Amino acid sequence: MRFRTVPSGAADPLRVVIVGAGGMGRAWLATVADSPDTTLTGIADLDVALARRAADAAGLPDLPVGTDAVALARQTGAQAMINVTVPEAHHPVTTAALFAGLPVLGEKPAAENVSRALSLAAAAEVTGELFMVSQSRRWNPQLARLREMVARLGRIGTVSTSFFRSERFGGFRERMAYPLLVDMAIHAFDSARFLLGAEPVTAYCQSYNPPWSWYAGDANATVVFEMDGGTRYVYDGSWCSPGAPTSWNGAWRVSGEMGTASWDGDHDPILDAEGQTGQPTGPPYSGIAGALQVFVRALRTGEPPSGEVHENVMSLAMVESAVRSAASGRLERVDDVLRQAHAQALRDETRAEVRDALAGWSSARDALTGVSRSRSAGTGRR
Numbered sequence: 001m002r003f004r005t006v007p008s009g010a011a012d013p014l015r016v017v018i019v020g021a022g023g024m025g026r027a028w029l030a031t032v033a034d035s036p037d038t039t040l041t042g043i044a045d046l047d048v049a050l051a052r053r054a055a056d057a058a059g060l061p062d063l064p065v066g067t068d069a070v071a072l073a074r075q076t077g078a079q080a081m082i083n084v085t086v087p088e089a090h091h092p093v094t095t096a097a098l099f100a101g102l103p104v105l106g107e108k109p110a111a112e113n114v115s116r117a118l119s120l121a122a123a124a125e126v127t128g129e130l131f132m133v134s135q136s137r138r139w140n141p142q143l144a145r146l147r148e149m150v151a152r153l154g155r156i157g158t159v160s161t162s163f164f165r166s167e168r169f170g171g172f173r174e175r176m177a178y179p180l181l182v183d184m185a186i187h188a189f190d191s192a193r194f195l196l197g198a199e200p201v202t203a204y205c206q207s208y209n210p211p212w213s214w215y216a217g218d219a220n221a222t223v224v225f226e227m228d229g230g231t232r233y234v235y236d237g238s239w240c241s242p243g244a245p246t247s248w249n250g251a252w253r254v255s256g257e258m259g260t261a262s263w264d265g266d267h268d269p270i271l272d273a274e275g276q277t278g279q280p281t282g283p284p285y286s287g288i289a290g291a292l293q294v295f296v297r298a299l300r301t302g303e304p305p306s307g308e309v310h311e312n313v314m315s316l317a318m319v320e321s322a323v324r325s326a327a328s329g330r331l332e333r334v335d336d337v338l339r340q341a342h343a344q345a346l347r348d349e350t351r352a353e354v355r356d357a358l359a360g361w362s363s364a365r366d367a368l369t370g371v372s373r374s375r376s377a378g379t380g381r382r
């Protein structure tokens, strides 16, 4: 998607406001404050005292705080917003920012469901502002090296991720119906799309809760996705599996025509393929600092970044397809999930111009993969 560029440089760093002062908001606060590419202008949270405490804890007692992120951005001259609120607030906060002329870098997931995420993709089209989702694993240099190895394996048969940990979070995760699928698996699903450069076609999932689980919902899930091109992606995970924990990134195996690549999630990946030697280089950045660097560079150059909302939504569609299959017990088609989410987005949309943009899409899949947008290029506000 074409979007408005925002020039910045060493002498003129991008002025950024953060919204959301919870656990992850504090991590972003430290990252933005440390980056030579950005100047932090303020932090907003519905709980303004929490925002104040977060700023104080970061050694920034004079940092402006507020409850309304757009108002704070205006008061402090911010040029962009980082949205680190809870998933339910992603849609209203990001929509308000885009319509106020602010590009947004948002924490995953894009929104609380695919329908709301489609609305955000349409809002980005209408406003011509960049909305990039920070899916932090995308910026892991080891994953990038694994991706380069995968490109040397010829056709790919199966990709698998094992994720087995024993986590006692307390709070909302222990009350969710599908905590592993909804709160965690999106990282792996997004990484699988990134590794393969392929999109999901179907999902079959069995999710369940072992008898010793301390979660109310299903802490275990096994999902098989068919990706376009025929590769199968298998995700096998648990959040209540005592002993021998895998990495937070999961343990990966990619089986291809010419060999196998594997990654334990914490160390350099290993390539076992005839005639292939040498370790690929990978990008020079990682984690949320990497996402911030990529966001600033995209605003300078106008090059769509990895994680641009249209490109990101399919990872959320994988989560919803897996949950739907877990509930129905059947194989689910991702296009059915997208079609229903598109219809829901049209029903729920309150902004006429966003509804018009959604109505102009031939299908959600076409819009997300660029087909509709290339047909209607030039219809954005800017």
Ligand SMILES: NC(=O)c1ccc[n+]([C@@H]2O[C@H](COP(=O)([O-])OP(=O)(O)OC[C@H]3O[C@@H](n4cnc5c(N)ncnc54)[C@H](O)[C@@H]3O)[C@@H](O)[C@H]2O)c1
Pocket: 019, 020, 021, 022, 023, 024, 025, 044, 045, 046, 047, 050, 067, 069, 084, 085, 086, 087, 089, 093, 107, 108, 109, 134, 135, 136
């Ligand atoms: N990339 C990762 O590895 C990673 C890790 C943890 C969390 N996250 C994501 O980061 C986001 C935040 O997670 P968290 O753990 O910090 O949550 P949290 O609940 O600790 O903090 C969220 C904050 O948002 C504030 N908020 C909610 N609605 C708001 C609104 N409309 N305006 C202003 N503030 C509002 C809340 O008051 C709260 O302080 C979530 O989307 C989560 O999925 C990502």
